[in-house]
Amino acid sequence: SRKGKSMDCIFCKIVSGEIPSEKVYESDKVIAFKDINPMAPVHILIIPKEHIGGVDELNESNAGIVKDIMLVAKHLAESFNLENGWRIVSNVGEDGGQTVRHLHFHLLGGKKLSVELA
Ligand code: 5GP
Ligand code: ZN
Numbered sequence: 001s002r003k004g005k006s007m008d009c010i011f012c013k014i015v016s017g018e019i020p021s022e023k024v025y026e027s028d029k030v031i032a033f034k035d036i037n038p039m040a041p042v043h044i045l046i047i048p049k050e051h052i053g054g055v056d057e058l059n060e061s062n063a064g065i066v067k068d069i070m071l072v073a074k075h076l077a078e079s080f081n082l083e084n085g086w087r088i089v090s091n092v093g094e095d096g097g098q099t100v101r102h103l104h105f106h107l108l109g110g111k112k113l114s115v116e117l118a
Contacts, residue, residue, distance in 0.1 A: 006051045011102035015049045025076060030068050032076060032107070041110025042080045046072050052103040054092050065103075073107050082109035 006012050013019040014033060021033035024044055035043040048065040052058065058066065070088070077086045086109030091098040 006102070009051055009100075009102050011045075011047050011100055011104065012051050015047070024079075025072055027068070027072070029065060030072050032072055035106070039106075040108040040113065042082060042086070042108065044076055044080075044107040045104045046076070046107060047102060047104045053101045054098055054103050055090050056092050057103070069105055073105065076107055077109065080109065085109065087113050 010019060014021045015031060023031060023033045025032035025046070029049055030046065031049060032044050032046040035045050046069050048069065050062070050065065052062055052065070073088050086107060088105050088107055090103070090105045
């Protein structure tokens with residue numbers, strides 16, 4: 001069993017392959033896959049393979065993964081031809097609209113995105 005795996009976490013199950021996903025990137029530490037309910041023409045979720053609940057569970061020991069994820073986002077934005085721009089966002093907790101408690105960053109693009117911060 002993998003380090004930090006949470007038994008009832010759907011994204012840990014996507015990491016293990018127990019739940020299928022449309023993967024668009026994979027490294028030893030990070031995977032990216034298409035969101036099942038896309039909000040834009042390109043809507044990809046980028047996650048650490050290690051289970052971290054959210055940005056609120058980052059610390060000096062585990063936050064290095066965020067740099068890797070941002071560089072994967074840049075790489076995927078280029079692969080998906082998002083030269084007109086794109087957005088990366090992570091929801092945190094109930095008020096933030098987080099529905100899956102496994103750290104993930106939404107990569108959104110392919111249209112003019114609405115600016116709706118609150
Ligand atoms: P959150 O609301 O936590 O910021 O984002 C969770 C995202 O995960 C949502 O956009 C939702 O559509 C997506 N999602 C939830 N379950 C699955 C799944 O089983 N497969 C995939 N590919 N995406 C999922
Ligand atoms: Zn998890």
